[in-house]
Amino acid sequence: MSSKPAVLVTGADLAPQALALLGDYEVVYAGKTPQPDDLATLARQHNPVAIIVRYGGVTPQIMDAAPALKVISKHGSGTDTIDKAAAAERKIQVTAAVGANAAAVAEQSLALTLACAKSLVKLNERMHAGHWDKATHKSIELSGRTIGLIGLGAIGRKFARMVDALDMRVLGFDPFAKDLPSYIKPADLDTIWREADVISLHCPLTADNRKLLNAQTLAKCKKGVIVVNTARGGLIDEPALLAAIQSGQVAMAGLDSFAVEPFVVPHIFQGEPRIVLSPHIGGVTSDAYVNMGVAAARNTLAALKR
Known part of the structure; x- marks a missing residue:
């Protein structure tokens, strides 16, 4: 020894x-x-x-x-x-x-946001299968839309700069954040639920915010919202998110973290084409x-x- x-x-x-x-x-x-x-x-x-x-x-x-x-x-x-x-x-x-790891995780958030808005995974699979969907497919344009960021630490602020560069309107909720840059508009959660076209999670998991996104809060969101999570899986009620996606209340989700890790197979998200998954590698560069x-x-x- x-x-x-x-x-x-x-x-x-x-x-x-x-x-x-x-x-x-x-x-x-x-x-x-x-x-x-x-x-x-x-x-x-x-x-x-x-x-x-x-x-x-x-x-x-x-x-x-x-x-x-x-x-x-x-x-x-x-x-x-x-x-x-x-x-x-x-x-x-x-x-x-x-x-x-702020830059790495913020980039993963951006990648998942774009993958959802532009249907990259689905279109890639369709192309490899020999299809050409130009006449029938329409993507979502992020410019001019509103994104709600929950958590404005180093990662949330880095991501805010990225989406501001896309000409998105940035709403941010973080009761501990100070000296926010001008392109982040402070907002409460009800405002984010009501106004955001994209919601991205960047906060630590606490006893108070566990399952922050649940059946009740997802129902308050704009129909067709995109949900991105590169923070902690426990922030989302996973069955509630799946139900909201299947009903169309949530259009797409890009997820890099899960309630139980490593990802347990079989998982309720497997096989759902409107959920883009990655194995908590946002900070792994x-x-x-x-x-x-x-x-x-x-x-x-x-x-x-x-």
């Missing part, structure tokens, strides 16, 4: 640039799909001073298995998989790599991998030096 203090990574790897920063520590990897029991076992075995969270979550049991634990550092921006109340009780600091790893490592070191 190494004489160096341990850093446990809930994943199979870290960017070399991040590892270089952690040279004074023994880095222990938990593998690609770490389960809570596995993490608790590794925590008991290595007693890490820090956990860098890539996949899965950190429970009180895992924290208690590592008495030396001082910091839990998220390799990304969402900390909802970490029991922050339990960490606070144990005086364990929780940090996040805020903004490190080569650049974001480095940015998030370096930020997580730096946050870890900063906490350990206190």
Whole structure:
């Protein structure tokens, strides 16, 4: 066993640039799909001073298995998989790599929005099957339409710049946001439900906003709205969204996150042509991998030096 203090990574790897920063520590990897029991076992075995969270979550049991634990550092921006109340009780600091993957996730939001508005997946499949639908297909033009953004952190603001460049009217809801740029018009949720042609989610998942998009809120939306989610799957009541799509209340949805991950097969969204799916890879680019790893490592070191 190494004489160096341990850093446990809930994943199979870290960017070399991040590892270089952690040279004074023994880095222990938990593998690609770490389960809570596995993490608790590794925590008991290595007693890490820090956990860098890539996949899965950190429970009180895992924290208690590592008495030396001082910091839990998220390799990304969402900390909802970490029991922050339990960490606070144990005086364990929780940090996040805020903004490190903002460009990547905002680009995925844009890609899903365009894929829905332009029916890219369906048209691609039709073309490969030998069809030429020019005479019958009409796409949605986003210019001049209204998009409602829920959550105006680094990702939401980055995406707002992109859709503003498309000449969309940008409504934004975030009770914690300050100093918004002029192209984001602050709005409450009822205004977004009523006026948005596209709704895109960019907020963390909390007890208060779980299933924010549900049968009742979707019914308040404009008929034919497009829904995009690159944040957390728990923000959407999935059966309610499917029903709204099947009824035509929601025209299309582009989803990069799901209530249960990895995606459980069979899933109710499978085979629905009006839902474009991706496996929570919005923040997974080569650049974001480095940015998030370096930020997580730096946050870890900063906490350990206190």
